[in-house]
Amino acid sequence: MRCLVRSSFKIRQLFGSRDCSSYVSRMRYLMRLKEDDEACLRALQSGSVLLYHKLAPLLMRTERGMYQLPALQATDVKGILGKLGKDEQLLNSSVLIGCSDDNVPQFSLDVGSLEQAAVEELCGGVFIDLRKAFFLLKGPEAPLVSKGQALLRWHQTHGFCSTTGQPTQRNQAGSQRVCLANGATYYPQMAPVVIVLVSDGRRCLLARQSGFPRGMYSALAGFCDIGETVEETLRREVAEEVGLEVESLLYSGSQHWPFPQSSFMVACHATVSPDNGEINLDGAELEDAQWFGLDEIEEALQRKTPLRNPKGESSVFWVPPSYAIANKLIQEWANQQKKS
Numbered sequence: 001m002r003c004l005v006r007s008s009f010k011i012r013q014l015f016g017s018r019d020c021s022s023y024v025s026r027m028r029y030l031m032r033l034k035e036d037d038e039a040c041l042r043a044l045q046s047g048s049v050l051l052y053h054k055l056a057p058l059l060m061r062t063e064r065g066m067y068q069l070p071a072l073q074a075t076d077v078k079g080i081l082g083k084l085g086k087d088e089q090l091l092n093s094s095v096l097i098g099c100s101d102d103n104v105p106q107f108s109l110d111v112g113s114l115e116q117a118a119v120e121e122l123c124g125g126v127f128i129d130l131r132k133a134f135f136l137l138k139g140p141e142a143p144l145v146s147k148g149q150a151l152l153r154w155h156q157t158h159g160f161c162s163t164t165g166q167p168t169q170r171n172q173a174g175s176q177r178v179c180l181a182n183g184a185t186y187y188p189q190m191a192p193v194v195i196v197l198v199s200d201g202r203r204c205l206l207a208r209q210s211g212f213p214r215g216m217y218s219a220l221a222g223f224c225d226i227g228e229t230v231e232e233t234l235r236r237e238v239a240e241e242v243g244l245e246v247e248s249l250l251y252s253g254s255q256h257w258p259f260p261q262s263s264f265m266v267a268c269h270a271t272v273s274p275d276n277g278e279i280n281l282d283g284a285e286l287e288d289a290q291w292f293g294l295d296e297i298e299e300a301l302q303r304k305t306p307l308r309n310p311k312g313e314s315s316v317f318w319v320p321p322s323y324a325i326a327n328k329l330i331q332e333w334a335n336q337q338k339k340s
């Protein structure tokens with residue numbers, strides 16, 4: 001199996017236009033905040049805070065009917081806590097998630113212990129389940145909100161050491177937890193997943209699980225087994241799910257995917273021989289898998305929202321929306337086909 005990586009091209013494309021010195025200073029600043037609890041606590045006082053209620057992020061509706069993240073500062077959050085008669089110390093349980101381009105440290109905080117409606121009223125926003133919120137936000141706000149939720153979720157589910165059973169204690173940034181009994185350090189985790197768009201040179205292969213929304217087909221995906229390389233997972237998943245033997249692969253990009261929990265999606269293109277393209281479906285995981293030609297794919301890519309039949313279900317073929325890395329793979333394949 002051949003493995004091709006468009007490395008130098010990719011690196012220039014991703015980072016070429018950035019102001020390198022300010023990027024480096026921002027990353028060094030974040031690094032320091034992860035290591036220095038007091039510096040992180042000070043940074044929090046002048047930082048921006050994304051609020052969540054039981055892991056649902058707070059969004060604001062704009063005058064044009066769109067949604068965005070409210071620009072809350074730490075002082076705003078203290079004001080809200082004060083008005084609700086709650087201890088300002090709750091702010092200190094915020095976790096560090098990044099630093100904006102204009103050097104403002106960004107945190108996320110779950111206020112699930114407060115009354116949801118009261119917080120919404122004071123903020124002029126609404127807490128929306130991430131599955132919906134993710135698709136309502138534009139640009140870098142969607143990955144930021146999913147990162148904030150992923151880190152909060154990890155803390156909520158890793159309060160105890162799996163060896164001693166004793167409580168673990170977080171650092172101020174929330175980048176790690178330590179067991180006070182045996183000193184074991186735990187770091188936030190993502191589960192690696194390979195997502196692959198298989199092509200036979202003329203058509204691409206998309207599949208659907210029974211739980212997908214009606215009519216939606218996506219690229220094949222699968223979790224990496226422990227000890228596997230990306231290449232091995234890709235080859236195994238394609239063999240398991242559709243019974244095909246991959247001949248070559250090409251890395252495309254990656255994405256943090258928050259559903260159902262944090263996955264690290266590694267996206268690739270792969271080819272199979274057109275002479276051995278007969279699909280042999282694993283019915284336990286997939287409901288259907290089909291080869292699609294360029295015309296069908298282009299039509300599906302142009303469908304912004306799926307068409308609905310009178311029962312409210314989509315009856316046509318459509319593909320995941322632009323935020324999903326599956327969409328990027330399908331788009332790349334279509335562009336490549338049009339060139340050749």
Ligand SMILES: NC(=O)c1ccc[n+]([C@@H]2O[C@H](COP(=O)([O-])OP(=O)(O)OC[C@H]3O[C@@H](n4cnc5c(N)ncnc54)[C@H](O)[C@@H]3O)[C@@H](O)[C@H]2O)c1
Pocket residue numbers: 191193195218219220221222223224255257259260263265285320323324325326327
């Ligand atoms: N962002 C995108 O464009 C996109 C597109 C398709 C799928 N996905 C995501 O890819 C992920 C994996 O796809 P899949 O469901 O086909 O995987 P899969 O083919 O590996 O099948 C899932 C099964 O794998 C097992 N499994 C092994 N390790 C696991 C782990 N760490 N967490 C959960 N289950 C594990 C479970 O038995 C589970 O039922 C899904 O979470 C899905 O949301 C993302």
Ligand SMILES: [Mg+2]
Pocket residue numbers: 220221222241285
């Ligand atoms: Mg799968």
